[in-house]
Amino acid sequence: MKKILFLSASLLLAGCAGTQTLPDPRIEAGQDYLPPIAVMVDSLEHGTELRNYLRESGVFSKVENGVAGEGQTQVMVKLDAQRKVAPAPLLFLSAATLFLLPLQSDLDTKADFTVMRDGKVLKRYHYENYMAKYAWLLDLGIPEREENIRRVARAFARDMQAANQASKPLEAQR
Amino acid sequence: MNNLVKAALMAAGLALLGGCNPSMKPLGYHAQKPYVPMSLLVLPDGYTRFDVQERDELTSAVRSSGAFSFVDHGLPRKGYALVISQPPGEGAGFLVALNALTLLTFPVPYSYVHNLTGKVYKDGELLRTFSYKREGMSVGAWYVPPPITENQRQMLTELMRDLEASALIPHVDDAGQVGLVDQR
Amino acid sequence: MSGLLRAFARLLPLALLTGCAAKSPALVSEALQPAAGGPVTYLVGSIGPLGRDSAYTNQRILLRKRGAQDGAAAWWGFAEVAHTPKDIEEVRGPDKQALPGEASVFVMPLKPGDYEFYDFQFFWNGYNGGYSSIRAREQFLVPMHLEAGKAYYIGEFRSRCLGLSACMFFHGDQQPRDEVIARRYTPGLPPLQALNLNMAPAFPFVMPLPQAAQPAK
Numbered sequence: 001m002k003k004i005l006f007l008s009a010s011l012l013l014a015g016c017a018g019t020q021t022l023p024d025p026r027i028e029a030g031q032d033y034l035p036p037i038a039v040m041v042d043s044l045e046h047g048t049e050l051r052n053y054l055r056e057s058g059v060f061s062k063v064e065n066g067v068a069g070e071g072q073t074q075v076m077v078k079l080d081a082q083r084k085v086a087p088a089p090l091l092f093l094s095a096a097t098l099f100l101l102p103l104q105s106d107l108d109t110k111a112d113f114t115v116m117r118d119g120k121v122l123k124r125y126h127y128e129n130y131m132a133k134y135a136w137l138l139d140l141g142i143p144e145r146e147e148n149i150r151r152v153a154r155a156f157a158r159d160m161q162a163a164n165q166a167s168k169p170l171e172a173q174r
Numbered sequence: 175m176n177n178l179v180k181a182a183l184m185a186a187g188l189a190l191l192g193g194c195n196p197s198m199k200p201l202g203y204h205a206q207k208p209y210v211p212m213s214l215l216v217l218p219d220g221y222t223r224f225d226v227q228e229r230d231e232l233t234s235a236v237r238s239s240g241a242f243s244f245v246d247h248g249l250p251r252k253g254y255a256l257v258i259s260q261p262p263g264e265g266a267g268f269l270v271a272l273n274a275l276t277l278l279t280f281p282v283p284y285s286y287v288h289n290l291t292g293k294v295y296k297d298g299e300l301l302r303t304f305s306y307k308r309e310g311m312s313v314g315a316w317y318v319p320p321p322i323t324e325n326q327r328q329m330l331t332e333l334m335r336d337l338e339a340s341a342l343i344p345h346v347d348d349a350g351q352v353g354l355v356d357q358r
Numbered sequence: 359m360s361g362l363l364r365a366f367a368r369l370l371p372l373a374l375l376t377g378c379a380a381k382s383p384a385l386v387s388e389a390l391q392p393a394a395g396g397p398v399t400y401l402v403g404s405i406g407p408l409g410r411d412s413a414y415t416n417q418r419i420l421l422r423k424r425g426a427q428d429g430a431a432a433w434w435g436f437a438e439v440a441h442t443p444k445d446i447e448e449v450r451g452p453d454k455q456a457l458p459g460e461a462s463v464f465v466m467p468l469k470p471g472d473y474e475f476y477d478f479q480f481f482w483n484g485y486n487g488g489y490s491s492i493r494a495r496e497q498f499l500v501p502m503h504l505e506a507g508k509a510y511y512i513g514e515f516r517s518r519c520l521g522l523s524a525c526m527f528f529h530g531d532q533q534p535r536d537e538v539i540a541r542r543y544t545p546g547l548p549p550l551q552a553l554n555l556n557m558a559p560a561f562p563f564v565m566p567l568p569q570a571a572q573p574a575k
């Protein structure tokens with residue numbers, strides 16, 4: 001009996017770590033900063049967050065908010081971050097057990113990045129990151145949700161860096 | 175008491191309570207053409223539950239009008255931005271709070287002044303300020319819905335109408351934002 | 359029981375006093391701390407409020423390793439429990455009403471590499487035990503390259519708040535003054551070289567110190 005309890009408890013605890021479909025993108029260190037970009041995100045909730053994560057990636061020398069100037073790269077982001085939470089009856093049930101019952105707290109993110117310069121579209125990128133998490137007791141899953149957006153931002157930064165490297169002449173290869 | 179009378183009283187009570195739904199009705203304005211990608215900033219900027227709720231209500235009301243094709247958050251250095259704020263006015267005072275002793279049953283009157291301003295910025299420069307005000311008297315009791323929600327709705331409607339009439343922010347052209355919106 | 363109380367009574371003043379000792383104004387996360395005997399680079403500067411307005415509260419400037427979430431901070435604190443040393447105390451200026459500001463000199467040992475100054479923080483303890491803080495909503499990027507065996511002077515960050523919510527840092531250069539104090543803390547400090555960072559990306563949160571506000575050296 002004790003073994004079953006222990007196993008189920010550890011299963012519950014282990015299963016409460018959030019999983020993300022997008023792996024943490026690897027960004028090469030030691031490269032030159034890319035020229036400044038201006039980013040506009042079609043999301044009032046996550047716009048600033050996404051820009052801060054782009055800054056944190058260490059790829060861009062400057063990430064501005066708003067419209068780009070002449071000759072500056074403009075990035076328009078359509079961000080669709082859907083939160084999926086457990087239906088109300090399950091929520092009440094879990095509350096009745098003082099949140100011992102894990103609740104679904106997912107975040108599905110679909111992002112479209114459009115890179116433009118002087119009104120011309122240069123390239124489009126598309127990323128998806130589905131995060132599944134069971135929130136339990138005091139673990140609301142906030143770091144996992146932030147990590148979800150962070151990985152999407154880093155994926156774009158990695159791809160921009162790779163595109164910049166690819167367009168450089170051979171003597172820039174280190 | 176008669177069962178029918180009981181049911182009727184309960185229905186009347188529920189109807190009264192239902193009419194007290196505090197959430198905002200949709201704006202009386204619907205956009206013909208959306209604006210170009212721009213930024214929106216709704217103040218107050220606070221993180222208390224009330225601030226967040228109020229901000230979300232105002233934001234969703236304004237977005238549901240269909241005026242925005244693409245809306246970002248903040249006040250950018252380059253580009254168009256709309257800042258919606260509510261300068262302090264007057265509301266239910268201490269006397270109404272005291273009315274809680276009567277479980278908000280006794281009708282305590284108070285006068286209110288509700289303000290709303292919309293500021294349009296381009297490239298960080300203030301282009302124009304639209305100010306609206308609603309004054310009146312109301313009663314602080316549970317059976318009287320507070321006027322602030324309806325006032326906010328009316329003032330937001332006026333703001334969106336005036337904003338369109340002012341032609342300060344360009345609209346998305348008829349060809350649509352081909353470069354910006356992924357046509358899927 | 360009385361023995362325990364007596365022991366507690368003896369330890370209490372000691373505990374209070376140790377808690378009152380000044381804390382180091384340089385905070386470096388474990389990942390960025392230089393390995394014992396390994397290459398080290400130093401970042402030196404000063405931080406503190408210009409005067410006794412709302413800026414006279416816990417404040418810090420935040421740095422991170424480029425491309426990572428590992429951070430370090432230079433911090434100035436004023437509280438009964440945690441505060442930083444009063445290395446610099448301003449002489450009263452011509453305005454007799456204005457109370458003098460203070461600053462702490464920080465010497466931050468780091469692993470050599472690329473770093474970014476990206477944010478700042480002011481925080482207040484509310485009267486009812488609440489807590490409020492200010493950070494830049496849209497962060498900024500001031501990159502710096504720190505090499506091993508060198509010590510860099512980043513400048514002095516003196517803060518001022520207009521009201522409660524508009525707080526900023528003024529960035530100035532007090533290398534001769536701060537170098538003396540820094541060498542007292544870290545005797546083996548390599549010769550200090552000016553970093554001369556371009557703080558323009560951090561505008562309007564960091565602005566050049568107006569000449570009139572330069573305190574007497």
